[in-house]
Amino acid sequence: MEELIRELRKLPGIGSEGARRIIFYLMGKGVEEVDRLTGLIRSLVADYKICSQCGNISRVDPCEICSNPLREKDKLCIVEDVEALMNIEQSGFYDGLYHVMTPHRQIFSTGEPDEEQLEYLTRHIDALKPSEIIIGTSPNVTGQLMYFAVMKAVTASKHRPDKITRFAYGLPAGIHVEHADKTSLHAAIDFRTPVEFYENKK
Numbered sequence: 001m002e003e004l005i006r007e008l009r010k011l012p013g014i015g016s017e018g019a020r021r022i023i024f025y026l027m028g029k030g031v032e033e034v035d036r037l038t039g040l041i042r043s044l045v046a047d048y049k050i051c052s053q054c055g056n057i058s059r060v061d062p063c064e065i066c067s068n069p070l071r072e073k074d075k076l077c078i079v080e081d082v083e084a085l086m087n088i089e090q091s092g093f094y095d096g097l098y099h100v101m102t103p104h105r106q107i108f109s110t111g112e113p114d115e116e117q118l119e120y121l122t123r124h125i126d127a128l129k130p131s132e133i134i135i136g137t138s139p140n141v142t143g144q145l146m147y148f149a150v151m152k153a154v155t156a157s158k159h160r161p162d163k164i165t166r167f168a169y170g171l172p173a174g175i176h177v178e179h180a181d182k183t184s185l186h187a188a189i190d191f192r193t194p195v196e197f198y199e200n201k202k
């Protein structure tokens with residue numbers, strides 16, 4: 001068991017306690033469940049593809065999002081990596097298409113998009129011709145560098161969207177202003193949004 005704990009601890013986010021809990025859980029479930037689980041992991045690792053249109057990780061190419069006729073083809077959201085895409089998908093608040101800048105980031109730990117990836121984005125924009133481009137990069141130093149790289153590729157495309165938007169950032173929901181950290185407060189002031197006069201409408 002000690003050897004298995006050591007192996008499981010190599011996985012991201014798993015400590016000794018988590019490893020022990022996983023082992024006891026699987027012992028309780030039996031061999032069939034272990035076989036099913038390892039089969040799923042094996043087939044994902046062996047069969048995964050990178051979507052040739054958006055860079056999402058999928059078992060089919062194009063991915064389920066690009067090939068879904070119900071998705072809004074007019075909106076293109078540019079994200080840093082597949083984890084960001086998955087998180088937005090789980091929120092359920094976005095129905096457009098994506099472009100993943102660094103599909104291999106989690107797998108091969110390469111963070112920055114190279115020239116080829118930027119040209120790939122330009123080609124995707126020209127092929128899709130979205131009316132809105134949404135830049136969903138993170139509000140940190142890496143995300144800011146990615147934002148500039150993305151804008152370079154967007155500017156290089158022949159297609160001109162009606163609007164280019166960027167994820168809002170500033171104060172997190174539910175926080176009191178007096179407790180906001182300096183960076184968030186700075187962003188909230190810089191990226192303040194206009195409001196309209198309140199008028200009683202009948």
Ligand SMILES: [Zn+2]
Pocket residue numbers: 051052053054055056062063064065066067
């Ligand atoms: Zn796709």
